[in-house]
Amino acid sequence: MGDSAEDPLGVESMIKTWTESMNHLMGDPETRAKLSQMQFPFFQSPFKPPIESPFQQLFQTLFQKNGDESASSPFQSADSSKKKRGNSKDLMSALLNAVKNWQTMASAMSSPESFTALLKGMGTMPEMLINFTHSTISGMTEMQQKMAASASRMGESVKAYNFDNIDENIFKAWSDIYEKEFRKFLQIPQLGLTREYQEKINSMTDKFNICQTHMAEFLRLLFLPFQRSAAVMQEEIQALAERGELSEDPQFYYQKWVKVLEGHFMTLFQTPEYIEALTKTVGAMSQFTSSKESVVEDLLRSLPVASRSDLDDVARELHQLKKEIRNLKKSITTVKEMSLIPAMPLE
Amino acid sequence: MKRFKVPIDLIMSKMSEDATKARNRARKASDVLLSDLKTELAQTPYEVVYQEDRVKLKHYHTGKKIQYKTPLLVVYALINRETMLDLQPGRSVVERFLESGIDLYMIDWGYPTRKDRFLDFDDHINGYMDNIVDFIREKSHVPKVNLMGICMGGAFSVIYAALHPEKIRNLVTTVTPTNFDTNKGLLHLWMKYIDIDSVVDTYGNLSADVMNLGFLLLNPARLMIDKYVGFMENMDDKDFVENFIRMEKWIFDSPDLPGEVFRQFAKDCYQENKLIQSRLEVGGKLVDLEKITMPLLNIYGKFDHLVPPEACNQLVKKVGSKDTEDLCLNTGHIGIYVSSKCQEAFAPKIASWLKERDLDMEEREFHTENQESHARQRSSSPEERGGACPCKEATQPRKERVRQKVEKTLPDSVETGKKRYRSSPPAKRSTFN
Numbered sequence: 001m002g003d004s005a006e007d008p009l010g011v012e013s014m015i016k017t018w019t020e021s022m023n024h025l026m027g028d029p030e031t032r033a034k035l036s037q038m039q040f041p042f043f044q045s046p047f048k049p050p051i052e053s054p055f056q057q058l059f060q061t062l063f064q065k066n067g068d069e070s071a072s073s074p075f076q077s078a079d080s081s082k083k084k085r086g087n088s089k090d091l092m093s094a095l096l097n098a099v100k101n102w103q104t105m106a107s108a109m110s111s112p113e114s115f116t117a118l119l120k121g122m123g124t125m126p127e128m129l130i131n132f133t134h135s136t137i138s139g140m141t142e143m144q145q146k147m148a149a150s151a152s153r154m155g156e157s158v159k160a161y162n163f164d165n166i167d168e169n170i171f172k173a174w175s176d177i178y179e180k181e182f183r184k185f186l187q188i189p190q191l192g193l194t195r196e197y198q199e200k201i202n203s204m205t206d207k208f209n210i211c212q213t214h215m216a217e218f219l220r221l222l223f224l225p226f227q228r229s230a231a232v233m234q235e236e237i238q239a240l241a242e243r244g245e246l247s248e249d250p251q252f253y254y255q256k257w258v259k260v261l262e263g264h265f266m267t268l269f270q271t272p273e274y275i276e277a278l279t280k281t282v283g284a285m286s287q288f289t290s291s292k293e294s295v296v297e298d299l300l301r302s303l304p305v306a307s308r309s310d311l312d313d314v315a316r317e318l319h320q321l322k323k324e325i326r327n328l329k330k331s332i333t334t335v336k337e338m339s340l341i342p343a344m345p346l347e
Numbered sequence: 348m349k350r351f352k353v354p355i356d357l358i359m360s361k362m363s364e365d366a367t368k369a370r371n372r373a374r375k376a377s378d379v380l381l382s383d384l385k386t387e388l389a390q391t392p393y394e395v396v397y398q399e400d401r402v403k404l405k406h407y408h409t410g411k412k413i414q415y416k417t418p419l420l421v422v423y424a425l426i427n428r429e430t431m432l433d434l435q436p437g438r439s440v441v442e443r444f445l446e447s448g449i450d451l452y453m454i455d456w457g458y459p460t461r462k463d464r465f466l467d468f469d470d471h472i473n474g475y476m477d478n479i480v481d482f483i484r485e486k487s488h489v490p491k492v493n494l495m496g497i498c499m500g501g502a503f504s505v506i507y508a509a510l511h512p513e514k515i516r517n518l519v520t521t522v523t524p525t526n527f528d529t530n531k532g533l534l535h536l537w538m539k540y541i542d543i544d545s546v547v548d549t550y551g552n553l554s555a556d557v558m559n560l561g562f563l564l565l566n567p568a569r570l571m572i573d574k575y576v577g578f579m580e581n582m583d584d585k586d587f588v589e590n591f592i593r594m595e596k597w598i599f600d601s602p603d604l605p606g607e608v609f610r611q612f613a614k615d616c617y618q619e620n621k622l623i624q625s626r627l628e629v630g631g632k633l634v635d636l637e638k639i640t641m642p643l644l645n646i647y648g649k650f651d652h653l654v655p656p657e658a659c660n661q662l663v664k665k666v667g668s669k670d671t672e673d674l675c676l677n678t679g680h681i682g683i684y685v686s687s688k689c690q691e692a693f694a695p696k697i698a699s700w701l702k703e704r705d706l707d708m709e710e711r712e713f714h715t716e717n718q719e720s721h722a723r724q725r726s727s728s729p730e731e732r733g734g735a736c737p738c739k740e741a742t743q744p745r746k747e748r749v750r751q752k753v754e755k756t757l758p759d760s761v762e763t764g765k766k767r768y769r770s771s772p773p774a775k776r777s778t779f780n
Contacts, residue, residue: 222564222567225568248357248360248361249361250361250362250365254576258568258569258572258573258576261568261572262566262568262569265566265567265568266566269533269536269565270530270533270536275536275537275540276540278537278540278541279540279541279542282541282542282545282546283541283542283545286542286545286546286548286549286550287545287549289549289550290545290548290549293549308461311461311462312461312464312551315461315462315463315464315465316465318462319462319465319466319470323470326474
């Protein structure tokens, strides 16, 4: 029970089992201590039975060939075969050391204290993810509620050329959620040599998200007249039908629809909501473009090309110079004309 | 619930008839679209007589005798192209002016690039326009020119006339916004709230594509849907298709707008409405509309959704001129120039108005005498060649005239040698400030 409370995901028990199995694979401690003398063909004593462990057999299999060759070749000189045996010995001892280190680490990790420390750190990440998911889900739930509320208004009579109930709260809700829950992650101060670049990338991501939100709101507003016009047309056709004045000409319905649509657009374009959405969208696009260009210029600095701001600086200086030259030219022309005037005697 | 009968069967049969018609129309349309279509713009011959950076000056000439002593300089807006004034033979304002005997010049502002983003009102008005006006004055041997402005070009013309009234004989403004304190036009409403500095600092020049999209969004139902439905219905008519494509070519042939011009136009005009209040400063000088003392003809469209009548009809009340006329036509922003009906009212009206105010007989004789004396002076003293143009003001003492010009153009740091003229009466600064 205590284990399940400390180890809710069963990670600790899993690693413990794995470590034990690896230990089993490597053999018991006594056998491991005698590994260097007992495991390899050229060290194998005919008087000792071999340890039957799959890992050891694998080693055995891997190096059997080499051992056999070096032992059995009739054409190899004694010196070369001695040298080969020496090299193999070094390789084996290096491998042994690596395996021993690995076993030591695994043994250390299998102790309860080490496991607890490791898993506490690993457990922090799921907690963060759970918090993150919680805020996302609550925001999504809120938005879903608003969408359901607006859907429930389907079928209600629509007043022509009226934009009182635009349902802009959905985007406001998302903006609030983004500002409160997500934006702060992108505004975490960065550390290290590349901190400035990282902050610029985070800023670009942040501004992209804001731009997308405003753009979605703006596009939704542009779609509203189509929505309202369709509803108004339905009601108008119904009214015409009740009066028995329905036309057979599709052009009639098209012209009516275009006129209604135009009226809705003209009304929408003068509403404060539209002007606000337009202003915010334009502003957000400018900010995103500006931050994106800043990131791109940083990338370009590593290449031997002139960036836009470099060229703008040159253009600005050229413009200043041209202006000064123009003014100087005018001054010179005027001074020249003045020099043609005869001097008047002073009274 | 009352039951009503919807003649669905009749509607469907009508739709199927229309579908048959549409199919036949599509067959004819493919012949039309694949044939040789005449959709070129600006066919009236001209010559580029002056060029500075991207700006060109076009001089139109026909074989006909010029009947006006004063040439006319037309200044189009920086938005869209001046080719709209010469759409096609038979629907061309340029042609009508030439038929009247006007010596016609037109500015082609070209296509600004990124390097032009820092050019502002001062560069365009006191730079390009002033150089062009001086060029025409010298080429035509006239002291003044007639100036006609269209839309933003009209605003430029108003500013130029206020800053350089001595160079303008008559001023004509068409669909020119001068008063921006109105909510009648959507542009006036939207521009008040947009963060212009952010846009200009980010993008530099205002992209033509963005401007086109903005203009389409002023009336998407008509400009993005109905217009093309109308085209589909008339695709089999070659003349209609040619006219339509010509207009499409013109309307989407848009240059970018230099960033600083956009910033100044949006902030100083749309947001602060400085022009009509005579608070606008260009090149460090105040644009005082009272200085516009030459005759003014102001034309605008009653159904103009871009520049509503309220934005145009205040100008005549603010200028110092006593000879002013407002003319409101029953048309929209572009209809004045492209509608054949309006062209019959618009272009001849301007031509006759200018004719009445062309050089009078006395001035014409004086002008001829001055030309001869000027020619003699040129042959004797080359230094004076670049100086004065023969003009009415030549009757004033030359030193007086030059002193006035000095006070206008020299920066304060330069000594003008005013002490030498202590005994002379001081120049009227108000004329040139």
